[in-house]
Amino acid sequence: MKSRTKILVPVDFSPTAERAFRFALRIGTLLTAEIHLLHAIYPQMENLDQPLQPSASATLTRSHLVEEKLQLLIEAERERWKNGGWPEIFTHVEIGNAISVIKARIKAQAYDLIVIGTRARHEAMENMLGTVASDVVGNTSCPVIVIPEQTGDLPISRIAHAIEPRWVQEDMVSAVINRFRPLHAEVHLVRFSDLPADEPPRQLLALKTALGDQFPQLPVKTHRLSKQDLIRDMNQFIEREKIDLLIMYRSASGILGRLFHRSRTRLMARHTRIPLLVI
CATH class of the missing domain: 3.40.50.620 (HUPs)
Known part of the structure; x- marks a missing residue:
C-alpha cells in the first residue's frame, strides 16, 4: 500500500x-x-x-x-x-x-x-x-x-471549488477536501448558472449540507456566478472573497469540461492570479 x-x-x-x-x-x-x-x-x-x-x-x-x-x-x-x-x-x-x-x-x-x-x-x-x-x-x-508568476508565500486559508453538480459528485469534492484538510482552509463552493441572482443554488446547498455532516468543523460557503464570462467573473470572485487556491474538476462534458479544452486551459492558467488545481 x-x-x-x-x-x-x-x-x-x-x-x-x-x-x-x-x-x-x-x-x-x-x-x-x-x-x-x-x-x-x-x-x-x-x-x-x-x-x-x-x-x-x-x-x-x-x-x-x-x-x-x-x-x-x-x-x-x-x-x-x-x-x-x-x-x-x-x-x-x-x-x-x-x-x-x-x-x-x-x-x-x-x-x-x-x-x-x-x-x-x-x-x-x-x-x-x-x-x-x-x-x-x-x-x-x-x-x-x-x-502563476505572482504566487506568494502566504498561507492557503480559503479554497474555492468550481462545481457543476450534474457531473461533480459529492464524493469527488469530499475526497479533495479530506486530502487538503491539514490546511484548515475555508471552503467556497462556486456554481456557474444562468439562474436569477436571487434564486438559491439548491444543489449547491445540498452539497454544503452533506459536506457539513462529513466535516462538522469546516466552514463552507456557497456562491453562484454567471456563465457569461467565466474567466472575468471567476477572477472578480477570487479577489472579492480573497481566495488562495482555485480547484476545477475535469469532465468530458459540461461548461467546465469545455473550459478545459486545450486552448481554454492555457487561457485560464494565464489569467488566473492564484494557484489553479485541476482534478
Whole structure:
C-alpha cells in the first residue's frame, strides 16, 4: 500500500519554476509528501563539421552540472525555509525533449500531484514544457496545480471549488477536501448558472449540507456566478472573497469540461492570479 504522497515538479531553473518548487514544499510538508524535481536536457551534439551524432560524454557532463544545480536549488530553499519540517526530495535528470520526458515520467510513475509554474503569456511554459501543461491538464488523471508568476508565500486559508453538480459528485469534492484538510482552509463552493441572482443554488446547498455532516468543523460557503464570462467573473470572485487556491474538476462534458479544452486551459492558467488545481 502506498504510504506517502508523491509530488512531481518539472523545473527549468527559472524564477517561476523556483516559485512552483517553493509552493510544492509548502504543500508537501503539510501532506507529508515526497517531492520529485525533474529536469530534461537535450542530447549534446558532436562537431557540426561531421554528421550530427549525440555526444555521450558531453551529455553526461551536462547531466552532472544540472544535478549540481538541482542540489544548489534545494540547499537555497532549505536555507530560507521557516515553516518547520522538511519533505524528502528526489532529483531526476533525464535526456530528451522536455515534453516527452515529462509525459513519459507521469505515465510511468504513480504521482499524486504535479506542480507546474507559469508566468504571463506562458513564456516559461512554452520554453520548458511546450504544450505539456495543456496535455496534462486535459488528459491525465493526476491532479495538476498551475502556479502563476505572482504566487506568494502566504498561507492557503480559503479554497474555492468550481462545481457543476450534474457531473461533480459529492464524493469527488469530499475526497479533495479530506486530502487538503491539514490546511484548515475555508471552503467556497462556486456554481456557474444562468439562474436569477436571487434564486438559491439548491444543489449547491445540498452539497454544503452533506459536506457539513462529513466535516462538522469546516466552514463552507456557497456562491453562484454567471456563465457569461467565466474567466472575468471567476477572477472578480477570487479577489472579492480573497481566495488562495482555485480547484476545477475535469469532465468530458459540461461548461467546465469545455473550459478545459486545450486552448481554454492555457487561457485560464494565464489569467488566473492564484494557484489553479485541476482534478
